[in-house]
Amino acid sequence: MEPGVVLEAREAVKRFRRGLQVGPVSFRVHRGELYALIGPNGAGKTTTIRMVLGIYRPSSGVVLVCGRPSPEARGCAAYVPEETAVYPRLTGWEHLVFYARLYTPPDAARKVAERAAEYTGLGGDLHRRVSEYSKGMRRRLLLGFALALETPLLVLDEPTSGLDVTASVAVRRLVRRAADEGRAVLMSSHNMLEVERLADRVAFLAHGRIIDEGEPRLLVEKYGARDLEEAFVRAVGGGDA
Amino acid sequence: MREASRALVLAWKDTLEFLRDRRSIALMLVSAFLFPLLGLMVTGLRAHQRAPVVVLLCDHGGAAREAGEAIVEALRSYGSFNVTLVSSPARCGPVPGAVATVEVPPGFTANASRLSSVAVIRLYQAVGNPAASDVANVVQAVAQTLSERIAAARVSRLADMAGVKASPEAVLHPLRVVATGVTPSGAPATPEEEERASAARFLAFSVFFVLNPAALAVADAVSRERESGTGEMLAITPLTGLDFVAGKALGSLSAAMLAGGIDFAAALSYAALTGFRTADVGLVALHALETIVAIIVTMAITVLATLLVPGQRAATLMTSTITGAAIMVFFSVLFVDIASLPPGIRLLLYLVPYTHTALAIESYALGDTVAAAMHTLLLAAVTAAALLAAARAYRPERLVKQHQ
Numbered sequence: 001m002e003p004g005v006v007l008e009a010r011e012a013v014k015r016f017r018r019g020l021q022v023g024p025v026s027f028r029v030h031r032g033e034l035y036a037l038i039g040p041n042g043a044g045k046t047t048t049i050r051m052v053l054g055i056y057r058p059s060s061g062v063v064l065v066c067g068r069p070s071p072e073a074r075g076c077a078a079y080v081p082e083e084t085a086v087y088p089r090l091t092g093w094e095h096l097v098f099y100a101r102l103y104t105p106p107d108a109a110r111k112v113a114e115r116a117a118e119y120t121g122l123g124g125d126l127h128r129r130v131s132e133y134s135k136g137m138r139r140r141l142l143l144g145f146a147l148a149l150e151t152p153l154l155v156l157d158e159p160t161s162g163l164d165v166t167a168s169v170a171v172r173r174l175v176r177r178a179a180d181e182g183r184a185v186l187m188s189s190h191n192m193l194e195v196e197r198l199a200d201r202v203a204f205l206a207h208g209r210i211i212d213e214g215e216p217r218l219l220v221e222k223y224g225a226r227d228l229e230e231a232f233v234r235a236v237g238g239g240d241a
Numbered sequence: 242m243r244e245a246s247r248a249l250v251l252a253w254k255d256t257l258e259f260l261r262d263r264r265s266i267a268l269m270l271v272s273a274f275l276f277p278l279l280g281l282m283v284t285g286l287r288a289h290q291r292a293p294v295v296v297l298l299c300d301h302g303g304a305a306r307e308a309g310e311a312i313v314e315a316l317r318s319y320g321s322f323n324v325t326l327v328s329s330p331a332r333c334g335p336v337p338g339a340v341a342t343v344e345v346p347p348g349f350t351a352n353a354s355r356l357s358s359v360a361v362i363r364l365y366q367a368v369g370n371p372a373a374s375d376v377a378n379v380v381q382a383v384a385q386t387l388s389e390r391i392a393a394a395r396v397s398r399l400a401d402m403a404g405v406k407a408s409p410e411a412v413l414h415p416l417r418v419v420a421t422g423v424t425p426s427g428a429p430a431t432p433e434e435e436e437r438a439s440a441a442r443f444l445a446f447s448v449f450f451v452l453n454p455a456a457l458a459v460a461d462a463v464s465r466e467r468e469s470g471t472g473e474m475l476a477i478t479p480l481t482g483l484d485f486v487a488g489k490a491l492g493s494l495s496a497a498m499l500a501g502g503i504d505f506a507a508a509l510s511y512a513a514l515t516g517f518r519t520a521d522v523g524l525v526a527l528h529a530l531e532t533i534v535a536i537i538v539t540m541a542i543t544v545l546a547t548l549l550v551p552g553q554r555a556a557t558l559m560t561s562t563i564t565g566a567a568i569m570v571f572f573s574v575l576f577v578d579i580a581s582l583p584p585g586i587r588l589l590l591y592l593v594p595y596t597h598t599a600l601a602i603e604s605y606a607l608g609d610t611v612a613a614a615m616h617t618l619l620l621a622a623v624t625a626a627a628l629l630a631a632a633r634a635y636r637p638e639r640l641v642k643q644h645q
Contacts, residue, residue: 053477055637071637074479085470087254089261094254101250102478129261142474 004030006152006184007052011061014047022047022208024061029186031152034179036195037188038232039205045188046082048205049157052186053079066152075103078146082158082188084138088131092122092141095130099145112148119174120144136167143171147178154178156187160194172198192229196220202228206236247480248487255462255492259499265458269500272450273507280511291323292340292372298326299333302350308362308387309345315383321375335365341376353391356399360391389413425609434608437524441606442575444508444524445599448532449571451507453564455500455532456539459493460560463540463547472640482635486628489544490537497536505529527605527613534620535598539563541627542594548634567595574599594623 005028013023022044029035037045050056051063054071065073086095096116100109117126120140130138139159146154159175160168176198179185189195195202196216203213212219212235216228225231259265294316298309309326316324336342344363352358364380366373393409400407422430422438430438466472475485508525546559570593573579579590579600590596597616604612 050638050641055473055476055641057638074477077477079474079477081470081473083470083473085472085474087258087469087471089258090254094257098250098254099474099478102247102475102480106246 002028006031006066007035007186008064009048009052009061010064012048012051012058012063013060014051014056015059021059023051023058025205025208025210026061027203027210027213029153029184031184032179032182033200034176034185034187034198036199036202037186037205038190038192038195038202038228040190043205044208045205046157047208049079049155049186049188052153052155053077076151077153077155078149078151080139080142080146080154080156080159082161084135084142086130086133086138086141089129091129092120092126092133092137093117095141096120096126096145096148100148103149116145116148118144119147121170134167136163136170139163139167139171143174147174150183152184154183154185156185158189158191159187160189160191168194192227192232196228204232204235211235247478247484248491251475251480251484251488252491252494255489256495258462259458259492259496262458265454265496266499268454269451269458269503272454273503274510275450287321290321290372292321292370292376293338294322294324294376295336295339295342296324296326297330297333297336297342297344298328299330300345300347300349301329302353304350304353304360304391305345308349308353308383309343311387312343312345312362312380312383315379316376319375319379321372339367340370340373341366343376343380356395425607437521437606441524441603444528444606445574445602446571447508447511448504448528448535448598448602449568451500451504451532452535452539452567455496455536456543456564456567457560459496459536459540460543460547460563462492463489463544464557464560467547467640467642470642473642476637476640482632485635485640486544486632490540490628493537493540497533497540500536501529501533504532524602524606528602531598531601531617531620534617534624535567535595538594538620538624538627539567541624541631545627545631545634548631548636548639566593570595571599574603594620597623 007029009025009027011024011026013021015021025048037048039045047056051058052065052070054073057071063070066076096113097109100112104112122137122140125137156175160171163171175185175187199216201214202216202219203210219231220228223231223234225234296309296313298305313324313326316322333344333346342365346361346363349360353360362380362384364377366377392413396407396409396412422435424430424434466475505525508528542563543560550559579587597619601613601616604616
C-alpha cells in the first residue's frame with residue numbers, strides 16, 4: 001500500500017444470496033482526506049462501509065485498512081452508524097466507558113472516555129440516561145467517542161441524517177476537523193450539498209458500483225452541471241436535472 | 242486476560258441494562274407471587290364470606306334434632322356461613338335467599354331407628370354457587386359420620402338378636418385397600434416424604450412462572466443488539482466470539498440470580514401459606530438453583546439461535562418456541578410420569594433441557610439426590626455446549642441487520 005494511504009479497496013465484491021451483489025468497488029482514502037460515497041438508497045453505500053469495517057468479508061477482492069485486510073484491522077477504524085445505535089438504559093458517560101473498555105486496556109479507558117466526553121460537548125447531560133437524549137445528542141455521543149479513539153480511519157454513515165440545522169453544522173465541523181487533523185475520513189451520504197461543501201473527494205455509487213470519482217468541483221465541471229447533485233444525476237444517466 | 246476483561250465489560254453493560262429494566266423485574270415479581278397471592282386472596286375472601294344457610298328441622302324426634310344440631314355446628318365451625326336453625330318451620334323445602342337449605346324431613350327419626358328404612362337429609366343448593374358447594378361438602382361429611390354411627394348401632398342390634406358376635410366395623414367394611422407410600426428405594430415413606438413428593442410436581446411446574454419473564458428478558462438482550470443497531474457497533478470492536486458469548490452469559494447471571502431469589506421467596510411464601518411442610522430450605526434452594534440454570538440454558542440457546550437465524554422476527558419466533566417448549570414440559574410433569582413413557586417419547590423429552598429442570602426437582606423431592614445432581618449436570622452440559630457452539634457460530638456480520 002502506498003505511503004499515506006489508510007484505506008484501499010481493490011475490486012472488492014460482496015455477494016449476497018439470491019444473486020444480489022455490491023461491487024466491484026475500488027478506491028483509496030489518504031491521511032487527512034475526507035472521502036464521500038454518495039448515491040441513492042440501495043446503491044451499496046452501507047455494504048461498502050461494512051466491508052471497510054470488516055463486518056462483511058469481501059466475497060472477492062480485498063479491502064485494506066492500515067495495510068491489513070479489513071477483518072483483521074479491528075481497532076484501526078472508528079465508526080459512527082446512521083442509526084443512533086445506543087443502549088437507552090445507560091447514561092451517556094456509561095456508554096463512553098463501555099466502548100472505551102472494549103477498545104482499550106482498563107488503565108487507558110478512562111482517559112479515552114474523558115477525551116470523548118469533551119468531544120461530545122454534552123457536559124452534565126452525559127450523566128442522564130440516553131433514552132432522554134435527542135437524536136442530535138445521541139449522534140454527538142457516538143461521534144465524540146469515534147473521535148476520541150484517534151484511529152487512523154474514521155467512518156461515518158449518513159452522519160447528519162435526521163438532524164436539525166444546528167446539530168448538522170456541529171457534526172460537520174467535527175468531521176472536517178478530524179480530517180484536517182490528519183485522519184482519513186470515509187463518509188456516506190445522500191445529501192449532495194453537504195458532501196460538495198465538506199468532502200475532498202467523492203465517489204458516485206449506483207447499482208453497487210462506483211461510476212465516477214474525483215474532487216467535487218472537478219466532477220461538477222466534468223458533467224457541465226451547476227452542482228454535485230446535477231452532476232450525479234447526469235453521471236447515472238438520468239438526463240437533464 | 243484481555244479476553245476475560247472484554248467479556249466482563251459486556252456483562253457489566255448487560256447487568257446495568259437488566260437491573261434498570263423495571264418492567265421485566267416487575268413482571269418477574271408479579272409472576273412469581275401470583276400463585277401465593279391467589280391463594281391468599283381466596284383464603285382472605287373466604288374468611289369474610291357469610292353465605293346465608295338455613296337448617297330446617299321438620300321432624301321433632303331425637304335423631305332429627307341430633308342430626309340438625311351436628312350440621313349446624315359443623316357449618317358454623319367452617320366459618321363462612323351465616324347459619325339459621327329453624328325448628329318446626331311453617332313450611333319445609335328451599336328457603337328463598339339462602340344459598341343452601343338443609344332440611345331434616347318428617348319421618349327422619351323413625352327411618353333412622355328402623356332396620357328396613359333409609360333416613361334422608363334433603364339439601365337444596367343454589368346452582369353454580371361456590372358457597373353452596375362448600376355447604377354440600379360439610380353436610381356430606383356430617384351425614385357420613387352419622388350414617389356410620391347409625392349403621393354400627395344397627396349391626397350391634399342385629400348381632401344381639403341373632404346371638405352372635407359381630408364387629409360393626411368388619412360388617413360395614415369387609416373389604417379395605419391399605420395403601421402405603423414408598424420411596425424409590427422401596428422404604429415406606431414418612432408423611433413428610435409423601436407431602437414432598439406430591440408438592441414436587443407443583444414445584445416443578447412453578448419454575449415456569451419466574452423463568453418465563455426472565456428468559457424473555459435475557460433473550461431480548463441478545464436479539465435487541467441486532468435490531469437496535471448496537472450489534473453493528475459491537476461487531477467492529479476487538480470483541481471475539483468467545484468474548485461476546487461469555488459476556489452475554491455472565492450478563493444474564495444477574496437476571497438469573499434475581500429470578501432465583503424471587504423464586505426462593507415465592508416458593509417459601511407459598512409453602513407457608515398452604516401449610517406445606519415441604520418448605521424445607523434444601524428443596525426450595527434447589528428450586529431456585531434450577532430456575533437459575535434454566536434461565537442460563539435459555540440464554541445460551543437464544544444466543545446460538547440469534548447468531549444462526551437471520552432477521553429479528555425469526556429470532557423472536559425462535560425465542561417464543563424455546564419458552565413454549567418450557568411451558569409444555571413444565572405443564573406435562575404435573576400429569577405425566579415421564580419415567581413410564583415409551584423410550585422414543587422419553588428420549589425426545591430428554592432432548593428438551595427443561596425436562597431435566599423438572600426431573601431434578603422431582604428427584605430431589607423423592608430423596609434421589611444422585612438423579613437430581615445428574616439432571617442438573619446435564620443442564621449445565623447443554624448450556625456449555627450451546628455456548629461453545631454460539632462462540633463458534635459468531636461472525637461480526639451476524640450481529641448486524643441485513644440490508645441486502
